[in-house]
Amino acid sequence: MQSNAAMEYDYSIVKLYMWTTVIFGIVGMLVGVIIASQLAWPQLNYWLGEYGTFSRLRPIHTNVVVYGFMISGIFVGFYYSAQRVLKVSIGESKFLMTLGYLQFFLYLIAASGLVISEGMGITTSKEYAQMEWPLDILIVVIWVLWGMIMFGLIGMRREKALYISMWYYVATFLGVAMLYLFNNMEIPTQLLSGGLGAWYHSVSMYAGTNDAMVQWWWGHNAVAFVFTVPIIALIYYYLPKESGQAVYSYKLSLLSFWGLMFIYLWAGGHHLLWSTVPDWVQTMGSIFSVVLILPSWGSAINMLLTMKGEWNQLTDNPLIKFMVLASTFYMLSTLEGPIQAVKSVNAIAHFTDWIPGHVHDGVLGWVAFMVFATLMHSAPRVFKREIYSKSLLEAQFWIQTVAVVLYFTSMWIAGITQGMMWRAVDEYGNLMYSFIDTVNVLHPYWVIRAVGGTLYFIGLLMFAWNFFMTATAGRKLETEPQFRSPMA
Amino acid sequence: MNAFVMKGLAFAVVLMIATIVVVKQMHIDLNDPINWITILGALAIAGLSFGVAAKYMGQMKTDTASGELAEENWDGIGEYKNELPAGWAYSYLGVMIWGLWYFFMGYPLNAFSQIGQYNDEVQAYQKKFQEKWNNPSESTLKEMGESIFLVQCAPCHGETGDGLSGKAEDFTKGRTKARVLNIIKNGQNALGAFPGMPPGMASGAAAEKAAEYVAGGCKGKAPAEFSVCAGCHGKTGEGKPNVAPSLKGYDVKAVLTKGKTGSIGMMPSFVNRFTPVQQKALDVYVNSLKQ
Ligand code: HEC
Ligand code: HEC
Numbered sequence: 001m002q003s004n005a006a007m008e009y010d011y012s013i014v015k016l017y018m019w020t021t022v023i024f025g026i027v028g029m030l031v032g033v034i035i036a037s038q039l040a041w042p043q044l045n046y047w048l049g050e051y052g053t054f055s056r057l058r059p060i061h062t063n064v065v066v067y068g069f070m071i072s073g074i075f076v077g078f079y080y081s082a083q084r085v086l087k088v089s090i091g092e093s094k095f096l097m098t099l100g101y102l103q104f105f106l107y108l109i110a111a112s113g114l115v116i117s118e119g120m121g122i123t124t125s126k127e128y129a130q131m132e133w134p135l136d137i138l139i140v141v142i143w144v145l146w147g148m149i150m151f152g153l154i155g156m157r158r159e160k161a162l163y164i165s166m167w168y169y170v171a172t173f174l175g176v177a178m179l180y181l182f183n184n185m186e187i188p189t190q191l192l193s194g195g196l197g198a199w200y201h202s203v204s205m206y207a208g209t210n211d212a213m214v215q216w217w218w219g220h221n222a223v224a225f226v227f228t229v230p231i232i233a234l235i236y237y238y239l240p241k242e243s244g245q246a247v248y249s250y251k252l253s254l255l256s257f258w259g260l261m262f263i264y265l266w267a268g269g270h271h272l273l274w275s276t277v278p279d280w281v282q283t284m285g286s287i288f289s290v291v292l293i294l295p296s297w298g299s300a301i302n303m304l305l306t307m308k309g310e311w312n313q314l315t316d317n318p319l320i321k322f323m324v325l326a327s328t329f330y331m332l333s334t335l336e337g338p339i340q341a342v343k344s345v346n347a348i349a350h351f352t353d354w355i356p357g358h359v360h361d362g363v364l365g366w367v368a369f370m371v372f373a374t375l376m377h378s379a380p381r382v383f384k385r386e387i388y389s390k391s392l393l394e395a396q397f398w399i400q401t402v403a404v405v406l407y408f409t410s411m412w413i414a415g416i417t418q419g420m421m422w423r424a425v426d427e428y429g430n431l432m433y434s435f436i437d438t439v440n441v442l443h444p445y446w447v448i449r450a451v452g453g454t455l456y457f458i459g460l461l462m463f464a465w466n467f468f469m470t471a472t473a474g475r476k477l478e479t480e481p482q483f484r485s486p487m488a
Numbered sequence: 489m490n491a492f493v494m495k496g497l498a499f500a501v502v503l504m505i506a507t508i509v510v511v512k513q514m515h516i517d518l519n520d521p522i523n524w525i526t527i528l529g530a531l532a533i534a535g536l537s538f539g540v541a542a543k544y545m546g547q548m549k550t551d552t553a554s555g556e557l558a559e560e561n562w563d564g565i566g567e568y569k570n571e572l573p574a575g576w577a578y579s580y581l582g583v584m585i586w587g588l589w590y591f592f593m594g595y596p597l598n599a600f601s602q603i604g605q606y607n608d609e610v611q612a613y614q615k616k617f618q619e620k621w622n623n624p625s626e627s628t629l630k631e632m633g634e635s636i637f638l639v640q641c642a643p644c645h646g647e648t649g650d651g652l653s654g655k656a657e658d659f660t661k662g663r664t665k666a667r668v669l670n671i672i673k674n675g676q677n678a679l680g681a682f683p684g685m686p687p688g689m690a691s692g693a694a695a696e697k698a699a700e701y702v703a704g705g706c707k708g709k710a711p712a713e714f715s716v717c718a719g720c721h722g723k724t725g726e727g728k729p730n731v732a733p734s735l736k737g738y739d740v741k742a743v744l745t746k747g748k749t750g751s752i753g754m755m756p757s758f759v760n761r762f763t764p765v766q767q768k769a770l771d772v773y774v775n776s777l778k779q
Binding site: 081084085087159160161163237240241244245246247248249250251252253255259279280283284287288290291293294295297298301304305306307308309310311314324327328331332335336339340342344345347348349409412413416417419420421423424426428429430431432433434441482483 | 503506507510511514515516517521522523525526527529530532533536537538540541544545547548549550551552553555557558560562563564565566567568569570571572573576579580583584586587590591595597600601602613617621631632635636638639640769
């Protein structure tokens, strides 16, 4: 450990990403509430012509929450916590500072370009890789800049060993870089066809089954390296920091990290079970998915055990509540996913509402909860102000917890029922239900989901208000709090 | 077991009961292996997640943090050098061994074909089906026919067989006299299973009489006027393979094997899609729809 003299860190880039987190969060989740309502009340599809249809809005929802809200939140966490665990201010290097601003503004352009182009229906139609080639190139530049900043900071660090969060940030960088490049190998049609088609249009370099395999190698690892790995980086910093508790076990961190790295990359095949990809690829995807339970649970258990004996903090500090529940939902979704990846279960689960249910106990319960905790823990240090309202934060926690439970339980029941109805046969071996029969049965659950989504969105607005007031009107702090964030 | 774990498990149980109640309302057969494996999987997800998470929540209340701290410290964050939780470590090891075993030994890595498995399963099912419905009664046939019809035929013919306002044959009207007269006058070349029928095989009162007999389903003794027709359609209109269709109602078997493309549109062939019993069942059902 180095001297204890207080370090001054530069949070100007953190602040920028904080605002994009909030704004993209509101946009993305509002669209989410709209499309959930469209599924329950289809008339809502027709209020904005082609721009208001489910098919246009759905990719906007997923991309804005993932690449807008989530990635912004991750960059908040990175620019905030990396400086601190490496004990180096990004402000010490003019060069890195410039790269940081450049990275943010390019990010803003790319994210806005994404929303606009998808609104216009411009898409490669690969899930989580809808962006066309000009945006893809921009993303690569942004990512390279991030890598330069990260390794620059690591090079300048004053702390000899790298903290666990840093391993996870590095892994995020490398994992996404590799997968993104491979999956977005595409050929701009106009350039190579002598002028056919629009300038922004492209076709994938792979075809058919190969394309599907590469796509879901990426698709699944977007979950791995965007929804999981960097979020673990966040919790490894923010939970011990907010609670003042030492991490339970270094060994557990280490084994979970390497296990996750090795195993995650092989699991993507489970998106293509019962499809035309070779059976051994499917089986391998299933097996690795099941093995993946353990390294995933390792991190969650490590975090829960870090809080051993800290019941007071749990009841008394809403930020701790967010993070402990996030670990729990992380456990739920990392067990649910692998079990849905078992072939027999997948025969029911695939294409049903159980899958979006699974995604959302991960993203609403785990990812978004961690992003909220990240912003709120960082805010008092960044703005040097007290958190504006504890009771608002507490209320947000409970409203959103109810929302997640409504969302995942309704989709759980709906999905299992749907899957079983689809393959139910009568005594003569003929299908018992037509598609519309399932729609009639599932309708109430879609209404429940829309209600859950609305509640979550209300919680988000409370958060946005609380955050805005913290940044602008919270009581001024003289000294930086060491652990627990002060809140009024 | 402490109170926390009980609460976690209680939540899992409530969720599972709700799931099973809803599924059961839809008459789902939970003895089907895919279904019970799914229910078991769901139970494992809910039980383990909430049970184990609740166990650790309990430790927040009852346990205290302890262990030897590592020398490093990052921004005030320390790390214990605690050992791995044993349950986790052994499960991890166990799952990894299982994974290797399953991929290289349990699973026929180089000798498995999905198509082969599909064919085997279909064959086994067909055999069972044949045994079960070896000699079905007329009413069973009708029920079976309806069950098939609702899945395979209703999309075009409508759930009641009314042809969805002219999208396909309206079985409730059946073959009317006017239509038979039209066929006699103009001939027909629509059924894949037969050559065409030439126009003008009869006319005037003779045609009327023959048409009446056919529209009535060729019941009883054929009138003399039918003898022109009988040359091809058989003495009482029972049809002759490859020559002319049966006129005792619809010749469902012929239509199913070779389809029909007539003035309404195209009726696809369903060749090899049904067993003989199923074909008979469809025949009985379709020909029972006339009102
Ligand atoms: C030369 C042989 C021949 C004679 C004689 C003949 N038919 Fe036909 N008939 C056919 C054939 C072959 C078809 C099937 C035509 C086709 O492919 O659509 C047919 C079809 C029909 C159909 C339509 C059946 C269906 O399922 O679409 C009717 C009704 C019919 N004949 C009535 C008569 C009547 C009544 C007579 C006597 C007046 C008659 N046919 C005389 C050969 C004959
Ligand atoms: C893709 C739509 C479609 C499906 C599915 C379909 N049919 Fe048809 N079917 C038609 C059409 C169209 C006609 C009328 C053809 C014409 O006369 O132009 C027809 C006519 C028929 C006829 C009358 C033939 C005659 O002799 O006049 C029978 C019998 C029949 N279908 C039985 C069935 C049965 C049984 C099934 C289910 C196994 C079935 N169809 C499924 C479209 C369909």
